[in-house]
Amino acid sequence: MKASSPLHTVIIQPGDSLWKLAQQNLGRGSRWQELLAANPGIADPTRISAGTEIVVPAKVTGLKSDLKVTVKQGDMLSSIARATYGRAAAWRCIAQANPEIADANRIYEGQQLLLPSICQQ
Numbered sequence: 498m499k500a501s502s503p504l505h506t507v508i509i510q511p512g513d514s515l516w517k518l519a520q521q522n523l524g525r526g527s528r529w530q531e532l533l534a535a536n537p538g539i540a541d542p543t544r545i546s547a548g549t550e551i552v553v554p555a556k557v558t559g560l561k562s563d564l565k566v567t568v569k570q571g572d573m574l575s576s577i578a579r580a581t582y583g584r585a586a587a588w589r590c591i592a593q594a595n596p597e598i599a600d601a602n603r604i605y606e607g608q609q610l611l612l613p614s615i616c617q618q
C-alpha cells in the first residue's frame with residue numbers, strides 16, 4: 498500500500514459492526530454509510546463476517562464543534578433540539594446525524610446522540 502493512498506483496509510473482528518468501525522476509523526459511528534458505500538460487496542450491513550477485509554475511505558476530520566449528548570429520562574428529539582438550536586423543528590438535524598434512530602419518537606435513556614454543529618433545517 499502506498500503512503501499517499503487515500504484508502505486503507507481493515508479486517509473485521511468478531512463483534513465489529515460498521516458503526517463501530519466508522520467510529521474507530523472515521524471518527525464518528527454515524528459515518529458507517531461511507532464504509533458501506535466504499536464496499537459494494539457488503540450485501541447486508543447488519544451481517545458482516547469476521548475475517549472479511551473492508552476498504553476504509555480516508556479519514557476526514559469531523560467538525561470540532563459537533564457535540565455528543567447522552568439521552569436523559571424524558572428527553573425527546575424536539576426538546577434536545579430546542580435546547581441546542583433554539584427550535585424544536587431542528588429535531589430532523591439530530592435524526593439525520595444519527596441514522597441508528599429508526600423512529601424519531603423512540604430514543605432511550607443512556608443513548609448517545611451526535612448533535613451537528615450546524616443545523617440548516
